[in-house]
Amino acid sequence: MRFSGLFTKTLREIPAEETAKNAQLLLRGGFVFKNSAGVYSFLPLGWRVMSKVIKIIREEMNAIGGQEMFMPALVEKKYLEATNRWNLDVGFDVVTKKNPDADSTGSRQAGFALGWTHEEVLTAIASKYVSSYKDLPFAAYQLQTKFRNEARAKSGLLRGREFMMKDLYSFHADEKDLFDYYEKVKEAYMKIFERCHLRAIYTVAGGGAFTISNTHEFQILSDVGEDTILICSQCEYAENSEITKLKEKDECPKCGGGMFEAKAIEAGNIFPLGTKYSEAMDLKFVDEKGEKKYVVMGSYGIGVSRLMAVIAEIHNDEKGIIWPENVAPFNAHLITLFGKDNDFQEDVKKKAEKLYEDLNKNGIEVLFDDRKDKSPGEKLADADLIGCPYRLIVSPNTISAALCEVKKRANKKPEKLSDFQNVEQLIKYMK
Amino acid sequence: MRFSGLFTKTLREIPAEETAKNAQLLLRGGFVFKNSAGVYSFLPLGWRVMSKVIKIIREEMNAIGGQEMFMPALVEKKYLEATNRWNLDVGFDVVTKKNPDADSTGSRQAGFALGWTHEEVLTAIASKYVSSYKDLPFAAYQLQTKFRNEARAKSGLLRGREFMMKDLYSFHADEKDLFDYYEKVKEAYMKIFERCHLRAIYTVAGGGAFTISNTHEFQILSDVGEDTILICSQCEYAENSEITKLKEKDECPKCGGGMFEAKAIEAGNIFPLGTKYSEAMDLKFVDEKGEKKYVVMGSYGIGVSRLMAVIAEIHNDEKGIIWPENVAPFNAHLITLFGKDNDFQEDVKKKAEKLYEDLNKNGIEVLFDDRKDKSPGEKLADADLIGCPYRLIVSPNTISAALCEVKKRANKKPEKLSDFQNVEQLIKYMK
Numbered sequence: 001m002r003f004s005g006l007f008t009k010t011l012r013e014i015p016a017e018e019t020a021k022n023a024q025l026l027l028r029g030g031f032v033f034k035n036s037a038g039v040y041s042f043l044p045l046g047w048r049v050m051s052k053v054i055k056i057i058r059e060e061m062n063a064i065g066g067q068e069m070f071m072p073a074l075v076e077k078k079y080l081e082a083t084n085r086w087n088l089d090v091g092f093d094v095v096t097k098k099n100p101d102a103d104s105t106g107s108r109q110a111g112f113a114l115g116w117t118h119e120e121v122l123t124a125i126a127s128k129y130v131s132s133y134k135d136l137p138f139a140a141y142q143l144q145t146k147f148r149n150e151a152r153a154k155s156g157l158l159r160g161r162e163f164m165m166k167d168l169y170s171f172h173a174d175e176k177d178l179f180d181y182y183e184k185v186k187e188a189y190m191k192i193f194e195r196c197h198l199r200a201i202y203t204v205a206g207g208g209a210f211t212i213s214n215t216h217e218f219q220i221l222s223d224v225g226e227d228t229i230l231i232c233s234q235c236e237y238a239e240n241s242e243i244t245k246l247k248e249k250d251e252c253p254k255c256g257g258g259m260f261e262a263k264a265i266e267a268g269n270i271f272p273l274g275t276k277y278s279e280a281m282d283l284k285f286v287d288e289k290g291e292k293k294y295v296v297m298g299s300y301g302i303g304v305s306r307l308m309a310v311i312a313e314i315h316n317d318e319k320g321i322i323w324p325e326n327v328a329p330f331n332a333h334l335i336t337l338f339g340k341d342n343d344f345q346e347d348v349k350k351k352a353e354k355l356y357e358d359l360n361k362n363g364i365e366v367l368f369d370d371r372k373d374k375s376p377g378e379k380l381a382d383a384d385l386i387g388c389p390y391r392l393i394v395s396p397n398t399i400s401a402a403l404c405e406v407k408k409r410a411n412k413k414p415e416k417l418s419d420f421q422n423v424e425q426l427i428k429y430m431k
Numbered sequence: 432m433r434f435s436g437l438f439t440k441t442l443r444e445i446p447a448e449e450t451a452k453n454a455q456l457l458l459r460g461g462f463v464f465k466n467s468a469g470v471y472s473f474l475p476l477g478w479r480v481m482s483k484v485i486k487i488i489r490e491e492m493n494a495i496g497g498q499e500m501f502m503p504a505l506v507e508k509k510y511l512e513a514t515n516r517w518n519l520d521v522g523f524d525v526v527t528k529k530n531p532d533a534d535s536t537g538s539r540q541a542g543f544a545l546g547w548t549h550e551e552v553l554t555a556i557a558s559k560y561v562s563s564y565k566d567l568p569f570a571a572y573q574l575q576t577k578f579r580n581e582a583r584a585k586s587g588l589l590r591g592r593e594f595m596m597k598d599l600y601s602f603h604a605d606e607k608d609l610f611d612y613y614e615k616v617k618e619a620y621m622k623i624f625e626r627c628h629l630r631a632i633y634t635v636a637g638g639g640a641f642t643i644s645n646t647h648e649f650q651i652l653s654d655v656g657e658d659t660i661l662i663c664s665q666c667e668y669a670e671n672s673e674i675t676k677l678k679e680k681d682e683c684p685k686c687g688g689g690m691f692e693a694k695a696i697e698a699g700n701i702f703p704l705g706t707k708y709s710e711a712m713d714l715k716f717v718d719e720k721g722e723k724k725y726v727v728m729g730s731y732g733i734g735v736s737r738l739m740a741v742i743a744e745i746h747n748d749e750k751g752i753i754w755p756e757n758v759a760p761f762n763a764h765l766i767t768l769f770g771k772d773n774d775f776q777e778d779v780k781k782k783a784e785k786l787y788e789d790l791n792k793n794g795i796e797v798l799f800d801d802r803k804d805k806s807p808g809e810k811l812a813d814a815d816l817i818g819c820p821y822r823l824i825v826s827p828n829t830i831s832a833a834l835c836e837v838k839k840r841a842n843k844k845p846e847k848l849s850d851f852q853n854v855e856q857l858i859k860y861m862k
Contacts, residue, residue: 073504121472124466
């Protein structure tokens with residue numbers, strides 16, 4: 001894509017009210033636009049990153065047999081009342097502007113909450129289709145906008161009032177089958193974080209009224225994290241400080257290593273729900289012996305827009321974001337620098353156009369900064385800010401070389417010009 | 432995918448309250464689940480269809496330079512107040528469950544509407560990035576859940592309270608450029624409908640306070656349509672009955688042919704907005720002469736879930752849906768029929784498994800009904816109801832043949848068994 005074709009630009013000023021680094025970087029780079037506190041638009045560059053994160057998640061969910069579906073954001077009162085969650089102060093309610101369905105009190109109540117999670121909705125759907133052990137197990141997931149009423153939405157995109165989430169739910173005949181699947185999801189989650197170039201710590205967290213044992217979180221170590229975890233320096237066994245009795249320097253209960261305390265961002269969580277929801281909503285099946293039993297459930301979440309923000313929060317330097325290759329908006333950022341010597345302008349342009357064409361043909365996604373009214377300094381700063389993994393420069397200085405200057409965003413210095421004699425060598429280097 | 436792996440089933444009974452054919456067919460086939468009046472979940476089969484419709488739309492929007500992005504569903508009051516649309520009785524408002532931001536009246540007002548359209552939001556975003564004629568033109572679109580408070584949501588998925596929409600917005604320096612792009616969008620829309628196997632009639636419709644001339648609709652002829660259009664039998668020039676002075680048998684104002692009246696479903700619409708929104712929200716640019724001018728805009732919508740419903744509404748017979756190949760959940764529906772003779776069970780199974788594997792290897796999407804506890808009648812009825820374009824049967828009757836029985840869903844009779852000597856021939860036939 002040509003830079004001139006993007007309707008967004010990079011911004012020089014840092015918005016005063018945005019104190020979170022992820023939001024600052026994403027706003028400056030033209031990835032997102034802040035519409036309201038905790039409410040963001042994903043601009044073309046940001047949507048490209050989000051789409052790549054979504055693709056990774058989708059592949060890993062499909063690999064463990066997850067069936068993709070799409071449930072409504074409008075969650076009717078009947079669903080949340082069944083589990084006593086209608087009055088929870090978590091989300092938003094939806095009301096009509098005028099009121100065609102006015103009740104006797106004249107309220108504008110439309111009888112919907114904006115879904116912040118979908119256990120009830122999917123349990124109700126499952127009731128229509130599950131009757132026998134033969135219908136189990138199954139798992140279904142969706143990628144969907146979720147809503148939570150964060151009173152003070154800060155931390156940028158780490159904690160939004162509206163955000164993109166992947167939620168997976170699994171349905172089983174017994175607890176053993178649930179926990180077998182739970183392990184599979186754990187492994188799939190670890191793969192997702194790894195593919196996003198994040199080291200996630202599998203952390204024991206609190207259980208509650210709606211789970212049959214402890215839940216587990218996937219924590220990314222970061223100073224801006226809202227969570228504190230105790231983690232073993234040897235085997236990485238970890239517990240959330242909210243539930244642990246462990247302290248700094250205690251012995252690891254698993255391997256005897258030393259525990260240390262760290263701030264972390266929760267990027268995912270998994271819940272062994274057991275029969276809490278199926279009991280509340282009467283989801284039963286007939287087992288092999290003809291006995292009626294409640295379905296055993298699990299639920300598993302990843303904050304997708306949060307994950308994008310975590311990546312920006314972790315992978316950056318003073319100049320901007322350093323996107324991992326799997327989720328970068330483009331593989332390469334191609335720049336033409338013209339300098340002051342007009343004689344070479346046509347040569348630079350031709351050479352860059354040819355390179356752009358050759359890379360596109362070979363399936364390399366390129367952001368081509370062909371702007372003529374920007375200084376070399378501005379173009380180089382934009383490339384660093386946007387943070388594509390490879391920066392390619394065609395300039396009067398590279399005219400005599402076979403190809404272009406090649407620099408990894410993560411490196412300080414460019415590679416040798418002579419290392420790239422043709423496009424094939426460049427592509428090989430980038431892959 | 433194996434049928435046994437789908438968590439949904441086909442349903443025999445038609446839900447009493449669903450009078451619309453599209454909803455009946457989609458519910459019976461296990462494509463959707465009705466959560467509330469006008470609110471549906473898209474089950475795995477339905478989500479596959481939706482994803483294919485989305486893919487087609489995305490390709491055609493990208494082809495005319497549309498930049499994909501994603502705006503929030505929570506649209507703050509400030510946006511809609513700027514254009515006097517905050518008090519329009521179209522959508523839903525969002526309120527907090529309790530009220531951390533309570534104003535002096537103690538209201539629960541959160542100050543958000545649920546977006547039913549995004550002209551204001553994108554105009555505000557554009558204000559951040561557009562200052563010169565060099566920043567124009569551009570076009571951006573999104574695929575997003577939209578909300579409208581339909582007092583009596585009927586017509587199944589044709590008119591939902593929550594629905595999937597593609598909305599494109601374009602920004603131009605002058606009206607000529609807008610109308611040039613308007614024509615491009617028209618052509619892209621016609622391609623989208625054609626690829627969905629729908630014949631759309633480009634129809635002149637009403638203008639209004641927010642457009643500079645007539646708008647245009649893409650109408651699909653159907654007895655269940657809520658619109659009435661006057662259409663020329665010769666050149667297909669059409670006007671919506673709401674604005675036209677034409678009557679049945681009048682002469683076509685374009686070609687002199689005869690006009691006739693028909694019911695139709697609006698599947699898309701395009702609006703030449705002009706400067707109405709840019710004036711209301713002060714979106715200006717400096718032109719080549721240094722003069723400040725308002726940006727000229729257009730907006731363009733397609734109801735994506737509605738489009739899926741229109742396809743079901745139009746392409747069906749008494750047995751179920753007949754999906755066009757481009758949007759079918761699977762290319763082929765492979766069935767094993769075992770009959771009463773147990774001797775052939777293993778042969779049938781082996782042959783079908785081999786065929787399933789070969790087709791998958793060749794990129795053919797197959798729904799494989801390998802269920803053993805279902806009668807041949809049930810399996811054949813399910814295949815007709817779900818409506819994949821090709822039905823493949825392996826049974827004791829086809830054991831001596833090279834491959835399997837092949838029947839197009841749209842045809843009454845199967846092809847000759849001897850026509851398919853190997854998988855390559857079958858694939859060639861299906862492509």
